[in-house]
Amino acid sequence: MTEKISVTDIFGMNVFNDTTMVERLPKKVYAALKKTIEKGEDLDPAIADVVANAMKDWAIERGATHFTHWFQPMTGVTAEKHDSFINPTSGGKILMEFSGKELIKGEPDASSFPSGGLRATFEARGYTAWDCTSPAFLREDAAGVTLCIPTAFCSYTGEALDKKTPLLRSMEAISKQATRIVHLFGHNDVTSVTTSVGPEQEYFLIDKAKYLQRDDIIFTGRTLFGAMPPKGQEMDDHYFGSIKERVAAFMRELNIELWKLGVTAKTQHNEVAPAQHELAPIYATANIATDHNQLIMESMRKIANRHGLACLLHEKPFAGVNGSGKHDNWSIVTNTGKNLLEPGKTPHENIQFLLFLAAVLKAVDEHADLLRLSAANPGNDHRLGANEAPPAIISVFLGEQLEDVLTQLIETGAATSCKQGGKLNIGVHTLPELKKDATDRNRTSPFAFTGNKFEFRMVASSMSIAGANTVLNTIVADVLKDMADELEKADNFDLAVHDLIKKTITDHQRIVFNGNGYSDEWVKEAERRGLPNIKSMVDAIPSIITEKAITLFEKHHVYSSAELHSRAEIQFEIYSKAINIEAKTMINMASKKFIPAVIKYTTNLAASINAIKAALPTANTTVQEKLLETTSDLLVKAESALYKLKEVDDIAGTKAEGEEQARYFKDVVVPAMAELREPIDTLELIVDKELWPVPTYGDLLFEV
Template identity: 70%
Template structure:
């Protein structure tokens, strides 16, 4: 039943946000905490007990019985351990307490999370530290109400074991370097630069009963077998189409929960593939946006079950139709309200904007391989480079207006900016439209879209922390070089012009506004010397080059040890994911497909014999039986081969990289080989006999 809601009344009602803090904290404590949040200053520990007590009282008023330090380990999902507010009873009466110490620091078993060799199994201690820049919130579900406290997660020896810590470090790095540039341009009011992000989340919704009949979806998140349905996305009729009522009910409940959590869910629509949809929030600061995206994914999975649905966040749950990505919109602005990527009406005169834009161009070209690995995952390998997602080659799309300005600067002075003007649609009753100064390019991995950059490569199931902390760091590095140079300049204006021109000339190879899907672009990119890293295994080494280590250590984002651990974690994740998929394929092939096909072949043989006994034409039955036999023989051989290489992968000794290479080159290829005859058999076997739901049922039975 549709529930009417008032967004202003419910928005943020479950968040210990600025309004709640002002209402529940003494004025001096509120001001101290705000100073910490807004200026990035150290938290005054003397006020921690007051904050904790106020937070506890607010939570208990709303029905909370437990609290948890909510963190983001290197598993790619979030983690939580719940403790009640119950203190040792006094005279048999329950006492509810929550101290500043409990708010600021928690302890977890670090040995049970991926550490990439940072921690031995017997070295278990890990700490969670309160991140006061991301507000605490309440989660309501059938289990009750729990206070969630966003935290960073580190080892006993201080290394980052999570995705939040490097993000916070990188935000500080880009703020420090951007402030140096702003001061040179005469800005004396800004005290801090914030990075803003907004992640467009794509996902699939399918019927849960059908989902429960597919082992591959349950264990791996994607279909490992499946013949193409009669209709896919050829007609483009699902994209922006009318939203089905069942899906609309899901979206409504999702929106309400997210609004209560302060997540500004804004846009929802059907995506290109059947059963595919998208949700996009309004921008927020990068740290909060990352936390919010985790909340969005968790809420999608949970709320889908309320409507008899299953939410699939895998990048490629179905072969043959578009997969899912997560466009990460990125910008930066001052605490006095200035968007540093807003070109204004005359961007050719906006030297400050052009400096920041040029720094991004330089950073992306110089560290394209590191940016590429930030979007790498086993699931994303299925979509990057296909004609549904950006190519694996990193490039930047600027658009006609900015491209024209840089062309002018390269050959002298920029004296004008292209303007969009008016566009008449051609119908008298329709108004004139303001035409943008440039078109868009959907094939670009990194596109400037008016006052922000849109990074289109990140995987749909992953955290946006990685892409953002890498992007923050490479921009900070370019800004540092610029500030070092400009601070020594005798003629600032001339130095700015020369710096923009020289940097653009040195790095313009990264600019591309054509068809990123074309073969010609691959050839042109190779001629320009741009890396074309097609898969995760080849992308990971970029994390531990001397260039990468120097970059991240220079800005105190990640140490050499932390980078090596992340590379190891990425290899291990790839190996484990391939291994799970291979074992799942073997299980399905052995226990479901092969018995079903043999049983059906037996029934066809019986029918053939019956037809022959009455002198009928057996050619159809004979041909069908022959096709089944040929494919089941090929299927059986491919299954045996997969079993062999999967076992070899388990026994393989050597580095994680060598094991990952083996999984990619042999296990994954064997999986692909097994799928071919299996999908052919699906088209030969009676659908009533086929052991699990088909693509047609999964994609259209909503």
């Protein structure tokens, strides 16, 4: 019998949220803190001690013994150092204390995290700074209860060493520029604007015991070898299918843990590939959504382990079936609750919406390379453009209704109508008549308008969403700034805004594409339009250190030139290290597992042939001999490819670190890895299953 859970009772119970603050903070302290959170005013250090004491008391009442500054370095995962609340007193006693200073600032070692040259090994000091806009929370696990304080992470010299700081800077940038625009439309009650984000998280679940038998999944997060089973996803029977009980039990516990943390986990279902699933939350401001997504990924891994499962967040854990992405749903919302990307019933008459729409189109068109990089990691190179995810070409899907409005504006200078959805009659009298949307959806578009938001579908499943949203916020802020500069000087605002919308969409209509993003025809058409087709992470990285990019990010105080160059260096290093680990894992598995298993198989087969001939000299052993010959040929091919991979991987280590080494890994080592995989995967289909040294795709994908 499943224990009954009241979601309303447990939701947010482990969060130092607004309700808890109202109960525990003096009114003046609460009001001062809310001004900082909602209006971006400077944090008053005088209130920190009061907040810290209230936070400590609340945490201790819930069983907490330690606190940690929870931050997001450029590793892509979170980091933390735990300190207890205890403070010794005379007589061998202790007090449980937590000061404002401890709340506001921590000092982790900055030299051991990726810094891209911002910190030398001997320059160790770094700081974590309390992000009061994201609520503190309690984490319950084997370590007990820990108070986690979301923080930013910076160097001794002030550079951002994390993913959160640039995100917060970009949120301030778009708030400033979007507020200028809405004031021009007479909405002077708006004091700030935020970006609202809802990331859909895809993931795989496999049996933990089988996971532990696959060195490639353990070390790299994906299978480096593996032949497709007789059945994959071609029947489409897993998508939205009935959820298996073992998986459902995992999902139930995951939901409960996330609800306690205030994460609005809303949707869960089976995805397209076997063993693949998805979780989607309700929208939150960009920085809180980022924190929540990190908590979702951490919770998935932790809770899967409790159920004898392993959660895989790699973008392409299995060749031949769909990989996993993280659809980043992004919109712009005023502090008064107005969604600036809401078209309304008559979008052709909604001038403010059309201006923001035009701004997004221009931003995406002018900075497609930066958006592509924001979704780049080594795993996503296997996914993008593989007839399962968006292509590597950035384009925008608007749908029939908005495309019609834009066409009218471009061709006639005025939009006088828009297509309406109408009613959908299914043809069965007992079924209700449905209200039909004004446009269809396009699942092949990397950047699609979906009602009142844009869905950036390229983001990799294992990545932090901070990078993508930092870029989105900044590039749109930049366009809004230029628009505000122009419109604030206009003598006739109505005429100026009309002309600006028409000019912007005319100049950037090439970015709009409503067709099949998977087709070869689109690749050719995109090239004709001049749209970039950046196929790999290594090719995308240089975009962040162009003069154009540096000017953009420095103008809005999101990144300095030094911070951008550091991130380029880190990205090249991440790619090289990831491929190097994969190559070395393949060498190890081929040398110690697959080739010995094949030798044993061929030895047994040869012995079988000899035994048959000895027992019956006239027996026909043609089948066995052909099988032995085929297997032996593949074994020779595998050994040759193995030695080649060893050689090129060794050479890669001699290349200059940075772009040169990363390009060598991409151009030489990755193809050598594919050469080794091909004969091994073929041999898997020949060698007795009892002799094959690792669980197969069939074992991993269908036996949960």
